[in-house]
Amino acid sequence: MTTALSSSAESTGVSRLSIGVFLFRLRAFIALLILIGIFTLLTPSFFTRENLIILVGQTAINAIMAVGMTFVILTGGIDLSVGSTVGLAAMVSGLLIDRGLELPMFGVVVYFNVPAIIFLVLCLGILVGAFNGLLVTRFNVAPFIATLGTLYVARGLAQLSNEGATFPNLVGNPELGNTGFPILGAGTILGIPIVIWIMVLFTALGWFVAGKTPFGRQVYAVGGNERAAELSGINVQRIKMAVYMICGMCAAMTGLVTASQLVAAHPATGESYELNAIAAVVLGGTSLAGGRGTVWGTLIGALVIGVLTNGLVLLGVQEFWKKVITGLVIILAVVLDQLQARLQQRLALKRG
Amino acid sequence: MCRSPQLNSTFTRCRLAVFCSVKTLTEVDISFGSILPIVKFPMSKLIFRTIKSLNHCFLVSCFVVVSAMLIAPTAFAQEKKLIAIIVPSPENPFFKTEADAAEAKAKALGYDALVLVHNDDAVKQDQLFDTAIARKAGAIICDNAGADASIAAVKKAKSAGIPTFLVDREINATGVAVAQLVSNNYQGATLGAQEFVKLMGEKGSYVELIGKETDTNAGVRSRGYNDVLSQYPDLKKVAAQSANWSQTEAFQKVQTIIQQFPDVKGLISGNDTMALGAYAALKAAGKGNVIVVGFDGSPDVAQSIKDGEIKATVLQPIVKLSEMAVEQADQYIKDGKTDKPEKQSIDCILINSDNVGKYTMFGLKD
Numbered sequence: 001m002t003t004a005l006s007s008s009a010e011s012t013g014v015s016r017l018s019i020g021v022f023l024f025r026l027r028a029f030i031a032l033l034i035l036i037g038i039f040t041l042l043t044p045s046f047f048t049r050e051n052l053i054i055l056v057g058q059t060a061i062n063a064i065m066a067v068g069m070t071f072v073i074l075t076g077g078i079d080l081s082v083g084s085t086v087g088l089a090a091m092v093s094g095l096l097i098d099r100g101l102e103l104p105m106f107g108v109v110v111y112f113n114v115p116a117i118i119f120l121v122l123c124l125g126i127l128v129g130a131f132n133g134l135l136v137t138r139f140n141v142a143p144f145i146a147t148l149g150t151l152y153v154a155r156g157l158a159q160l161s162n163e164g165a166t167f168p169n170l171v172g173n174p175e176l177g178n179t180g181f182p183i184l185g186a187g188t189i190l191g192i193p194i195v196i197w198i199m200v201l202f203t204a205l206g207w208f209v210a211g212k213t214p215f216g217r218q219v220y221a222v223g224g225n226e227r228a229a230e231l232s233g234i235n236v237q238r239i240k241m242a243v244y245m246i247c248g249m250c251a252a253m254t255g256l257v258t259a260s261q262l263v264a265a266h267p268a269t270g271e272s273y274e275l276n277a278i279a280a281v282v283l284g285g286t287s288l289a290g291g292r293g294t295v296w297g298t299l300i301g302a303l304v305i306g307v308l309t310n311g312l313v314l315l316g317v318q319e320f321w322k323k324v325i326t327g328l329v330i331i332l333a334v335v336l337d338q339l340q341a342r343l344q345q346r347l348a349l350k351r352g
Numbered sequence: 353m354c355r356s357p358q359l360n361s362t363f364t365r366c367r368l369a370v371f372c373s374v375k376t377l378t379e380v381d382i383s384f385g386s387i388l389p390i391v392k393f394p395m396s397k398l399i400f401r402t403i404k405s406l407n408h409c410f411l412v413s414c415f416v417v418v419s420a421m422l423i424a425p426t427a428f429a430q431e432k433k434l435i436a437i438i439v440p441s442p443e444n445p446f447f448k449t450e451a452d453a454a455e456a457k458a459k460a461l462g463y464d465a466l467v468l469v470h471n472d473d474a475v476k477q478d479q480l481f482d483t484a485i486a487r488k489a490g491a492i493i494c495d496n497a498g499a500d501a502s503i504a505a506v507k508k509a510k511s512a513g514i515p516t517f518l519v520d521r522e523i524n525a526t527g528v529a530v531a532q533l534v535s536n537n538y539q540g541a542t543l544g545a546q547e548f549v550k551l552m553g554e555k556g557s558y559v560e561l562i563g564k565e566t567d568t569n570a571g572v573r574s575r576g577y578n579d580v581l582s583q584y585p586d587l588k589k590v591a592a593q594s595a596n597w598s599q600t601e602a603f604q605k606v607q608t609i610i611q612q613f614p615d616v617k618g619l620i621s622g623n624d625t626m627a628l629g630a631y632a633a634l635k636a637a638g639k640g641n642v643i644v645v646g647f648d649g650s651p652d653v654a655q656s657i658k659d660g661e662i663k664a665t666v667l668q669p670i671v672k673l674s675e676m677a678v679e680q681a682d683q684y685i686k687d688g689k690t691d692k693p694e695k696q697s698i699d700c701i702l703i704n705s706d707n708v709g710k711y712t713m714f715g716l717k718d
Binding site: 045048050051054057058061164165166167168169182186258261262263264266267268269271310313314316319 | 441442466468472474478479482483485486498500501503508524565566
């Protein structure tokens with residue numbers, strides 16, 4: 001994907017075109033800066049420390065999911081079940097804290113402590129992802145349909161887990177040793193909420209894995225040209241399995257964070273979150289056809305959506321106009337994405 | 353190198369459009385993954401360095417975000433106090449009236465009002481509470497998104513020193529919100545059920561539509577209905593389903609139910625939007641004479657009652673409730689307390705063909 005350029009025969013034409021392409025690649029970042037500038041000018045309460053921390057905190061929920069989604073979309077697939085996985089993860093964490101794990105054959109109820117619950121719920125996310133991966137690789141179901149089915153299954157399971165009711169008051173019981181869950185959502189380190197640190201961690205890991213490891217290269221290869229990747233000896237099935245599991249894990253993390261913030265597990269949590277995650281990925285410059293995109297681009301995309309939402313709320317824009325504006329921004333992003341593909345093609349032809 | 357006439361013109365356009373003002377950027381060439389400068393002018397050296405650093409965009413974006421958070425000034429309190437009004441989607445005229453009445457009253461009392469919509473998503477509601485806290489609001493008026501899921505948000509507001517006044521829906525906790533103003537849903541439901549009994553002639557089969565399970569009001573109203581209707585042995589409930597307060601869901605569910613029970617005589621609904629959906633389904637199936645009773649007192653149903661379609665509804669005095677909430681918020685901001693108890697309820701009024709002539713938007717003219 002990266003081509004070193006020979007220093008000979010650099011016509012000004014090629015360099016100017018490639019500057020354009022380069023700036024174009026940065027369009028999400030430039031858009032973010034422009035939006036921040038516009039909102040700062042329009043309302044004094046935007047560029048304040050409290051508001052920025054809230055903004056990034058709200059973005060974090062979407063960004064964590066979007067990092068996982070980036071991997072899936074990079075292989076040319078899609079995962080529509082992330083929203084339901086968020087809900088399921090939230091409900092399971094609520095169940096484990098509130099009711100514990102009932103083992104009727106041993107006649108005991110097991111209450112796990114909070115780190116164990118986090119680990120178990122992340123494993124649950126990986127399991128849901130593995131289920132998706134199985135459908136896509138083993139049974140050759142189109143990712144759209146497979147994950148659509150999982151969307152309903154996971155949502156139904158989430159609602160079944162407590163007959164549609166909420167698990168309230170997840171502070172835990174000191175006697176059972178499962179206190180400390182709300183810290184995940186409400187705690188701060190160095191004055192910055194833990195949610196934001198988790199987002200930074202996940203984004204850094206994602207960026208490293210995607211950009212600097214062989215696994216990441218293989219993901220890009222599978223997305224770029226699956227047949228060629230297979231013929232070059234890459235285990236395509238394994239890569240696809242892995243990316244869906246990563247996506248499921250990120251969604252489970254988001255579920256944990258939301259349940260912790262609300263100190264309650266709500267079965268409707270995460271409804272239509274998948275659309276926000278996909279929007280963040282697309283805004284960040286990842287192509288839906290696969291093979292092109294970066295994790296930090298997804299972070300920028302999530303921030304753009306976050307800034308837009310937060311700014312429009314502060315401006316007091318009517319709710320329905322917010323939807324129209326957000327939709328138009330996403331459409332613009334996809335159109336520009338297509339333009340970028342064509343510009344890059346032109347540049348490649350020019351050099352060839 | 354291949355050059356087609358097409359490419360040439362595109363390239364020319366590119367050059368004209370983007371680069372007509374950057375003559376000094378010549379000699380700097382950027383490729384996808386690596387930067388190979390051919391440095392000719394000092395200007396391009398600086399630009400090259402900037403562009404190279406921009407290539408490490410992940411670090412730059414982190415730096416931008418972190419530094420923004422650190423150097424940004426803290427929020428200042430404005431002269432006019434802000435009242436944040438957090439409600440469900442105004443697609444339902446009930447919530448729209450609720451928000452409009454609160455906003456109007458707040459402005460009339462000299463406050464700034466900000467209406468925020470949570471769409472029945474508890475996480476979104478939590479974030480909107482965060483926004484209100486960051487804006488250092490004087491008070492929050494809220495119609496909440498879940499009796500259990502909203503407790504954390506109200507607690508957060510309380511510890512930030514912002515009083516919350518809940519309207520229309522309660523939460524399952526006392527001592528966190530300053531006031532919980534609700535209509536007396538149980539009393540209203542019994543009113544509606546008694547009218548339903550009268551219209552049904554105390555016998556026949558009927559269907560019940562229940563509201564969203566996570567909303568306490570759904571359960572309270574259902575209980576009120578059942579407490580009255582179960583006393584009449586000739587009234588048989590053939591189906592009870594939740595339509596989640598949604599008009600389309602009620603339409604579809606009732607369409608299915610009347611296939612199974614074509615002789616149903618009456619339908620009692622947890623709210624007006626579901627009643628409208630249900631009536632549309634019944635009318636489409638040629639059963640427009642089925643007795644339908646709703647709850648809320650929305651203008652659509654009032655019109656329907658005037659047209660003789662839906663038979664009755666129970667009016668929630670939501671305008672009065674909203675205004676009371678804002679008035680109590682105003683008193684709390686000025687005096688630090690209100691002399692009212694936390695849980696307050698106002699009685700509902702029955703609306704049927706007799707008094708619908710006096711109906712105004714969620715109110716009754718005397």
